[in-house]
Amino acid sequence: xxxxxxxxxxxxxxxxxxxxxxxxxxxxxxxxxxxxxxxxxxxxxxxxxxxxxxxxxxxxxxxxxxxxxxxxxxxxxxxxxxxxxxxxxxxxxxxxxxxxxxxxxxxxxxxxx
Amino acid sequence: xxxxxxxxxxxxxxxxxxxxxxxxxxxxxxxxxxxxxxxxxxxxxxxxxxxxxxxxxxxxxxxxxxxxxxxxxxxxxxxxxxxxxxxxxxxxxxxxxxxxxxxxxxxxxxxxxx
Numbered sequence: 001x002x003x004x005x006x007x008x009x010x011x012x013x014x015x016x017x018x019x020x021x022x023x024x025x026x027x028x029x030x031x032x033x034x035x036x037x038x039x040x041x042x043x044x045x046x047x048x049x050x051x052x053x054x055x056x057x058x059x060x061x062x063x064x065x066x067x068x069x070x071x072x073x074x075x076x077x078x079x080x081x082x083x084x085x086x087x088x089x090x091x092x093x094x095x096x097x098x099x100x101x102x103x104x105x106x107x108x109x110x111x112x113x
Numbered sequence: 114x115x116x117x118x119x120x121x122x123x124x125x126x127x128x129x130x131x132x133x134x135x136x137x138x139x140x141x142x143x144x145x146x147x148x149x150x151x152x153x154x155x156x157x158x159x160x161x162x163x164x165x166x167x168x169x170x171x172x173x174x175x176x177x178x179x180x181x182x183x184x185x186x187x188x189x190x191x192x193x194x195x196x197x198x199x200x201x202x203x204x205x206x207x208x209x210x211x212x213x214x215x216x217x218x219x220x221x222x223x224x225x226x227x
Binding site (some may be wrong): 031040041043045104 | 158
């Protein structure tokens with residue numbers, strides 16, 4: 001049973017560019033959350049997707065957007081990249097009806113230069 | 114605003130020493146509490162969780178945590194650490210009914226000397 005997978009593993013972008021990160025949830029999970037983990041910090045909630053809609057959003061600007069596909073996989077898009085967007089981006093999934101236990105992927109390390 | 118505080122940034126212990134990592138949260142309502150662990154080069158894994166009931170919860174690898182509601186605390190403990198426990202530990206909370214939005218502390222890095 002595959003766990004949560006994310007791609008790519010690492011990414012280097014330049015300020016002002018746009019980036020798309022991808023996540024496939026654990027089998028049987030239909031809800032996906034995205035988190036940003038800056039160096040030396042705990043993960044911070046960006047948003048959560050369920051039934052292809054954004055269900056909840058953290059305190060992140062509109063430059064951060066997402067999408068969920070019918071197969072429950074998800075994308076995180078960040079526009080107009082800033083140096084401060086450099087971080088590990090984590091995807092977590094959970095089954096519908098379970099508001100509690102989230103399973104995390106390995107993350108995508110984004111470096112903005 | 115909800116927040117989680119982890120008291121220690123970096124803890125260094127020798128093998129067989131006892132471990133206690135502090136975690137306090139700020140939230141007035143009913144919460145669910147979690148400890149996650151991140152081993153070097155690996156993804157976040159759930160150590161243990163508290164939803165309701167017995168405030169002393171046991172997790173994997175001999176870890177346990179105690180929820181003290183009056184102190185808004187959820188401290189992690191292990192009687193005897195091993196070198197393989199070297200990792201970063203994160204305390205997290207979500208409000209009951211918050212649909213999974215986890216609020217994490219900044220983490221505590223544990224280094225265990227063999």
